[in-house]
Amino acid sequence: MKKVAIGIDIGGTNTAIGIVDEVGTVISRGNIPTDRHADIQLYIDDLASEIERVIASVDAELDIQGIGLGAPNGNYYKGTIEFAPNLRWKGVVHLTDLLAEKFPYPIIKLTNDANAAALGESIYGCAKGMRNYIMITLGTGLGSGIVINGDLVYGHDGFAGELGHVRVVDNGRECGCGRLGCLETYCSATGLVRTAYELLGTSNKPSALREVVNQEKLTSKLVYKYAIEGDELAIECFRFTAEMLGKALADFATFSSPEAFILFGGLANAGDLLLKPTKEYMEANMLEIFKNKIRVMPSELPGADAAVLGASSLVWNELNK
Amino acid sequence: MKKVAIGIDIGGTNTAIGIVDEVGTVISRGNIPTDRHADIQLYIDDLASEIERVIASVDAELDIQGIGLGAPNGNYYKGTIEFAPNLRWKGVVHLTDLLAEKFPYPIIKLTNDANAAALGESIYGCAKGMRNYIMITLGTGLGSGIVINGDLVYGHDGFAGELGHVRVVDNGRECGCGRLGCLETYCSATGLVRTAYELLGTSNKPSALREVVNQEKLTSKLVYKYAIEGDELAIECFRFTAEMLGKALADFATFSSPEAFILFGGLANAGDLLLKPTKEYMEANMLEIFKNKIRVMPSELPGADAAVLGASSLVWNELNK
Known part of the structure; x- marks a missing residue:
């Protein structure tokens, strides 16, 4: 069984999904348009289907540790996206709660995209071993x-x-x-x-x-x-x-x-x-x-996968605590 | 035996010393001029004598937990005062090492005066229970x-x-x-x-x-x-x-x-x-x-004793770690 984390980067137009191993290899990728649904529940349904498709596409047994998400105005403590000006969902969206209804993983964590990138750098990039x-x-x-x-x-x-x-x-x-x-x-x-x-x-x-x-x-x-x-x-x-x-x-x-x-x-x-x-x-x-x-x-994060890598690093970070 | 910490605030002209209990009562006080000696060893000798006098002046058995110091340009990691423009000692002064030669306490810690005040506020003042x-x-x-x-x-x-x-x-x-x-x-x-x-x-x-x-x-x-x-x-x-x-x-x-x-x-x-x-x-x-x-x-630190209280709180903070 291969230990992996699912990284999800929610941008204004596109949501990117990646299955990432412990050394930062993206094993499989998927994506859905972020802006198709004004209804968050429909978006979550689409997202869950795509996550399942990406998991199924991997030709190996996966030991999935959890899901890490990066999103604008993402709140780590509450697992919410709050008043994000570039997303269609208004007010406070309880994103990790909604995903927890779909997936059994003990770790489902959200933060904003820049925080996710910072963590990614410490786990896969040039900040390994740096504490400040x-x-x-x-x-x-x-x-x-x-x-x-x-x-x-x-x-x-x-x-x-x-x-x-x-x-x-x-x-x-x-x-x-x-x-x-x-x-x-x-x-x-x-x-x-x-x-x-x-x-x-x-x-x-x-x-x-x-x-x-x-x-x-x-x-x-x-x-x-x-x-x-x-x-x-x-x-x-x-x-x-x-x-x-x-x-x-x-x-x-x-x-x-x-x-x-x-x-x-x-x-x-x-x-x-x-x-x-x-x-x-x-x-x-x-x-x-x-x-x-x-x-x-x-x-030192590879450009195209950086956001997904950053998001996935939230999972490893929880495991390392 | 009364549990106490020694707080020392090193200012440009005056060095204030206080013996402080766990609730922030200053039991005894002393002070020496900071600027009398350009030679740091002579200053340390004076300071040690005054600390001993202040300890002896207390009419109770003391269980001294350590010494906390606040000083301009004080470095917590190294226990040094480095290039402080308002002090006579130039370059890097290894203050906690010098005090450790005089006193056997396991905790002898130094930081700058504002950091000491911040800690004091969390232990004796209005920041009790605040984490940020x-x-x-x-x-x-x-x-x-x-x-x-x-x-x-x-x-x-x-x-x-x-x-x-x-x-x-x-x-x-x-x-x-x-x-x-x-x-x-x-x-x-x-x-x-x-x-x-x-x-x-x-x-x-x-x-x-x-x-x-x-x-x-x-x-x-x-x-x-x-x-x-x-x-x-x-x-x-x-x-x-x-x-x-x-x-x-x-x-x-x-x-x-x-x-x-x-x-x-x-x-x-x-x-x-x-x-x-x-x-x-x-x-x-x-x-x-x-x-x-x-x-x-x-x-909410009492003005006159605030600096000494802040310095002493370094000791309680180490014990609480």
Whole structure:
């Protein structure tokens, strides 16, 4: 019998399912559209069928330890998704209770996607053996998972670790949360594009972006493409993003003095365009006592499976407690 | 035999010693000047003699459990004071090792003063039973002690919890740490006085402070005195301090989602002049998910003995582990 965990990543449009072994191999995969049903019970029915199909598709005896789920606004303590703006189910959804009616596993645990990614890093990735680190996920928004003394920080209500909504500019950019100047309005795929628009307005630098912006949708990938081709304005977009992120990381260091910041997601793959200047701005703004102590490193979770791996790691983490 | 702990608070000018029982009664007190000796060994000799005198002064059999110390830049893991700008000993001082040569107690533990205060609050004060809270000490500077899942956050190097050096204004006020815009340059006794100076310059409001500033030293106590007498400019000093602090607390909430912020020190006693508007600014700037969940409360440690109580609580905390 092969010991495995089921990892489920619930995104706004797609729900990905994976059966994962103890070393992080995804043995089988499945998925369903998240947004097909406004009725949560119908969604759970679909999800359960797909989980059963994925289990049946494996040509070996499985010893399933449990289910780990990552979802926006997921609450670890209550197993709920609460007021998630990008999901169709409104209010509070008791997700783990609903799944427990379908599956007999003793472990069915939920947390938000960034927390799941942080755990995944400690079990399958570059944070093995680290007891204090902060995961920063740079996707459409900016998520975070904070590990202190070997444990994820959930806070008194289960919602801790929302570093994307630390205000880095007073009266700064409008954020989807209704507030101004949040970190994720600068440091995320969306933030990078907003920076590009700002620079197209404020600077007179010639740039390939000036041509393409009227022909196609301006995306972070496009800014990246021109930056590696040497376009100065596109490079400046990354430099500014790195400045905002590096300064924020220096501030975060004063809180929990982590061993490392681990960057995850599309932007984190921009390598020297982002990581190197982020590290430089972080050090330049760091309180003396923390200088040259804290690493900034890219995630080692394999991109396509990262979310499912992160979710599945919730199960191993419960077993290791 | 009475179970007691020895608490020692090492300040820049004075070192206070107290013998404390399990419910927080200080049975006997002593103190020596901190700054008499540049030689740490001579200081330790003086300190040991005074501790022995204080123990001998108690007219009962004592069952001494250990020594807890609070000191600026104190490192819990290593028992060291490292590069403390306000102490005469330079570099790294191995304080607990030196004391262990003098006393046989199995517990001799050191941390910084704000961490000690945070622990004191959980053992003798208003944080009893709380597992997630943040202590903010508003003295000459701003210190912090962060408790998560019932444990103090020390970080990977033992220096976590330096929230006084979170940058709240980009290119803001010069800080003693060499950086700009740190929280403590706004929210501390010193910060309040700096705000008063700024307002005396930028505003034309009549104010009693305009008269006194040329006759005596402008202090936070003076600003407080005139504020409670209704002086508008002095009240504005507190409102501005509360705005800076409240916004910062809203940011800190995104990190660890604490049950409460506990404010300690002179400014915290300003009551409705500071606590009420701080709470209002915090809520106004809070991410939706954390609104109306987090308390802002004054410390319940008795002012004069607070530092010694905090230090002694390190001992009870070790015993409770």
